[in-house]
Amino acid sequence: MNKKQKVTPKAARSLKQKESAKRRATVKQRVAERSKARQHYKDTVFRMIFNDRENLLSLYNAVNGTAYTEVDNLEITTQENAIYMNYKNDVSFVFGFELMLYEHQSTVNPNMPLRDLTYVTTILQGLTSEDDLYGQKLVRVPSPRFVVFYNGTDPQPVKQVLRLSDAFLKKQEQPELELLVTVYNINWGYNKELMKACRILEEYAQYVDQVRRFAGTMSFEEAVEKAVDYCIRNDILADFLTKNRAEAIAVSIFEYDEEKHMRSEREEGIRQGIEQGIEQGKEQGIEQGIELKLFLLVCKKLAKGNTEAEIAEVLEEPEDVIHTLCERAAVYSPDFDEKKIREDWV
Numbered sequence: 001m002n003k004k005q006k007v008t009p010k011a012a013r014s015l016k017q018k019e020s021a022k023r024r025a026t027v028k029q030r031v032a033e034r035s036k037a038r039q040h041y042k043d044t045v046f047r048m049i050f051n052d053r054e055n056l057l058s059l060y061n062a063v064n065g066t067a068y069t070e071v072d073n074l075e076i077t078t079q080e081n082a083i084y085m086n087y088k089n090d091v092s093f094v095f096g097f098e099l100m101l102y103e104h105q106s107t108v109n110p111n112m113p114l115r116d117l118t119y120v121t122t123i124l125q126g127l128t129s130e131d132d133l134y135g136q137k138l139v140r141v142p143s144p145r146f147v148v149f150y151n152g153t154d155p156q157p158v159k160q161v162l163r164l165s166d167a168f169l170k171k172q173e174q175p176e177l178e179l180l181v182t183v184y185n186i187n188w189g190y191n192k193e194l195m196k197a198c199r200i201l202e203e204y205a206q207y208v209d210q211v212r213r214f215a216g217t218m219s220f221e222e223a224v225e226k227a228v229d230y231c232i233r234n235d236i237l238a239d240f241l242t243k244n245r246a247e248a249i250a251v252s253i254f255e256y257d258e259e260k261h262m263r264s265e266r267e268e269g270i271r272q273g274i275e276q277g278i279e280q281g282k283e284q285g286i287e288q289g290i291e292l293k294l295f296l297l298v299c300k301k302l303a304k305g306n307t308e309a310e311i312a313e314v315l316e317e318p319e320d321v322i323h324t325l326c327e328r329a330a331v332y333s334p335d336f337d338e339k340k341i342r343e344d345w346v
Contacts, residue, residue, distance in 0.1 A: 044255055045248055046104035046149070046204065049240060051076065055200045059102070060095060062198035063147060063184075068095075077123055092123055099123065099142040105183075106152040106255065113164035113179045116146045120179075146181040149201075151208055156185050203237045210236075211252060224252045292345050298325045299336040 050056045053071040060074075061067055075094045092101045101116055101123075109115075124141055131139045150156055164179040165172065184191055186201060188209035195202035210230050214223035228249060232238050241248055294317070301311040312322040332341060 044104060045207070045251055048244060048248065048251065049200060049204055049237075050102065056093060057095075058198045058200055060093075060100065062194050062201065065197075077126070092119065094127075094142050097142050099127075099144040101144065101146045103146075103148045105148050105150045108150070108152060108154050108156065109148075110162060111167070112146070112148055112181045112183070113162050114167055116181055117164060117179050120144050120146075146179065148181055148183040149186045150183055151186045151205065153212075156183070158185050158190050159183065200237075203231075206236045207231050207241075221253055224249050292342070295325055295329065295345075296338060296341065298322060299329050299332060299338075299341065302326065302329055302333065303336045 050059055053074055053076070056076070057068060057071050057074055073095060077092045077094060077099075092099065094100075099120070101119055103112065103116070105112070124144075127141060128139055133139060148162075160183045162181040162183060164177065165175040168175065184194060186194070186205050188205045195205060207227060210227040211220075211223055214226040214230075218226070228241050228245060230236075232241050294315070297315060298311055301314065306314070308319065308322050308326050311317075311326070312319045315322070329336065
């Protein structure tokens, strides 16, 4: 009869590492699958609404306190294929002498200044593709402005400004490269003046609020259907939802699934990080224990008057290792108090 093979600590750690690597591979596969699905539903409800020029101009007026009416002067430059970390900027456009980049977010993202830096670089490259950037004439470009419209469930202020310089490893009093992103909380009940100035934005906030209210008592798919019916009856995005009912429902469900998936991925990443940290801590603890044991043995040999060469031979350790330990042990000579050594080691 075969005896059950004993698993050594080293083998157990190796097995855990393999299991962790397998989980990470599974996560990467799920991310790839979600990316493929994302290609099918390229829009969000926010993008669908504000890719309309009249709606976009209304939003611009609300943000800037203006009253422009001529939509022909508005040129949409949204990147349809440029993707950064599986996200694309929601709406970008040139109006007057400004380049506006509008982004909708349902999750908190402090990295928007860095993301917008990549977006605006790509857009400006397109706008200046026929200009001579190496010539003596100054190439003029529209002034960029960056805005995020947030409507996630995590509490956020009514308005805040994110700075690219906050991400710099070395803080500078006057950063030579800076990018500011203004974040508006557009959940229902927030930024009432902004909502009042842009009726379509207010109706969008009401639609999202209704979806969440219904979702508290039924499945999300049913909640979206109910919210769409409710909004059409109450003249909330009525024209838009009537015309785009099927797509709006599908996109809303996908947005929810994607947000839930992203939250799950973050939780999985945190769990893996904690697990790896614990495992690394165990390994470091074992290594430190082995080092301490060797150091104590060296100290005992030194207390007996053994030379470095003798200690290296007896302990079967390289002489350079023993030499380093002997130098470190010199501060404890001649008593080599083990209690003091252990306290210092911790």
